Amino acid sequence: MSHTTNGFVCAHHHLYSSLVRGMPAPKNRSNSFIDILNNIWWRVDAALDNEMIYWSAMLGATEAMMSGTTCIIDHHESPNCIEGSLTTIADACKVVGVRVNACYGVTDRWQNDQTLRSKVSPLAKMTEAAKRGLAECDRYLSAGGNGMIGVHAAFTCSDETLVAAAELAQKHSVGVHIHVAEASDDYQAGARLESIAKDNWLLVHSVHLDRKLKGRIVHNARSNMNNSVGYAKPTQWPNKILLGTDGIGADMIEEARLAYARLREFDVSAEPSTVWQWLDNGRDLFPEANDDVVTFNYDFSDSPWHAAFTTNMTVTDVEIAGEKVLVNCQPTRIDINEVRAKAHEQALRLYKRLT
Numbered sequence: 001m002s003h004t005t006n007g008f009v010c011a012h013h014h015l016y017s018s019l020v021r022g023m024p025a026p027k028n029r030s031n032s033f034i035d036i037l038n039n040i041w042w043r044v045d046a047a048l049d050n051e052m053i054y055w056s057a058m059l060g061a062t063e064a065m066m067s068g069t070t071c072i073i074d075h076h077e078s079p080n081c082i083e084g085s086l087t088t089i090a091d092a093c094k095v096v097g098v099r100v101n102a103c104y105g106v107t108d109r110w111q112n113d114q115t116l117r118s119k120v121s122p123l124a125k126m127t128e129a130a131k132r133g134l135a136e137c138d139r140y141l142s143a144g145g146n147g148m149i150g151v152h153a154a155f156t157c158s159d160e161t162l163v164a165a166a167e168l169a170q171k172h173s174v175g176v177h178i179h180v181a182e183a184s185d186d187y188q189a190g191a192r193l194e195s196i197a198k199d200n201w202l203l204v205h206s207v208h209l210d211r212k213l214k215g216r217i218v219h220n221a222r223s224n225m226n227n228s229v230g231y232a233k234p235t236q237w238p239n240k241i242l243l244g245t246d247g248i249g250a251d252m253i254e255e256a257r258l259a260y261a262r263l264r265e266f267d268v269s270a271e272p273s274t275v276w277q278w279l280d281n282g283r284d285l286f287p288e289a290n291d292d293v294v295t296f297n298y299d300f301s302d303s304p305w306h307a308a309f310t311t312n313m314t315v316t317d318v319e320i321a322g323e324k325v326l327v328n329c330q331p332t333r334i335d336i337n338e339v340r341a342k343a344h345e346q347a348l349r350l351y352k353r354l355t
């Protein structure tokens with residue numbers, strides 16, 4: 001038993017969400033998954049500019065690193081600040097010392113006349129906004145960035161856009177990172193993606209998926225509960241399962257504890273090793289995490305049974321690629337107080353745009 005572990009991978013994050021906690025309550029009550037998207041997330045992403053994206057990523061990456069998460073697979077959308085956004089995120093992560101796999105989540109929900117459509121017909125034409133999103137992924141990857149091709153979800157994309165995303169992913173020899181059947185509104189995702197999904201795709205959520213698709217499934221237990229979309233039953237699939245947070249922080253041990261409690265509610269015979277395997281599976285996409293060292297103030301941090309039930313186990317030190325980026329709970333590369341202050345300034349700018 002050891003008080004150290006390898007670095008953790010958050011297999012699905014939205015670093016832009018770091019500024020959102022504390023936002024003014026939406027005027028309209030949210031009674032459904034689509035309401036939550038309309039009232040919160042699609043207002044937030046439309047309000048983002050480059051400064052907000054930078055400091056949100058910086059705060060999110062810092063908090064990830066302080067939790068022992070040394071690698072982040074991010075999914076980004078900022079329809080009024082698309083070009084360059086992936087580089088902005090990568091730059092912020094680089095300052096903190098955290099590795100990132102970035103993508104821009106393309107969607108056709110923003111019409112060419114700037115109006116928003118909550119659901120998009122499979123037969124619709126690809127929008128200008130989707131073309132710009134694909135171009136940003138192409139630009140970032142062509143410039144040597146580490147990433148994937150992002151797609152928001154099948155239900156906000158035309159078939160033309162889904163196929164174009166799959167082709168661009170093939171061109172770059174990467175996978176597509178896409179929300180799949182997160183809620184019942186996306187029930188057609190399985191049928192629409194079946195012929196184009198590949199083994200290197202990241203299928204995020206898969207709560208209402210009706211068939212087996214090629215790819216890895218990313219389970220986000222807390223987010224699914226928070227959005228009341230139902231239990232994803234990840235153990236029902238033969239696919240490799242990874243763990244993500246869907247933007248609610250990046251503390252992977254915390255997420256694993258919650259995923260275990262939710263699994264156990266579903267199957268009382270389940271053991272923590274199942275969920276800790278999901279954590280390990282994240283390292284398939286970031287093998288470098290195996291060289292990182294995370295030190296906890298607890299002697300059995302590498303034991304799933306211990307970690308699942310020791311709720312106050314704290315990360316004290318983190319070493320990424322041989323460099324100590326956290327010592328005695330303090331980041332070495334950045335001033336955490338400054339990051340929090342700058343992120344708060346940007347959060348206030350964001351809230352102003354939301355009122």
Ligand SMILES: [Zn+2]
Pocket residue numbers: 012013014075179204246247
């Ligand atoms: Zn997500």
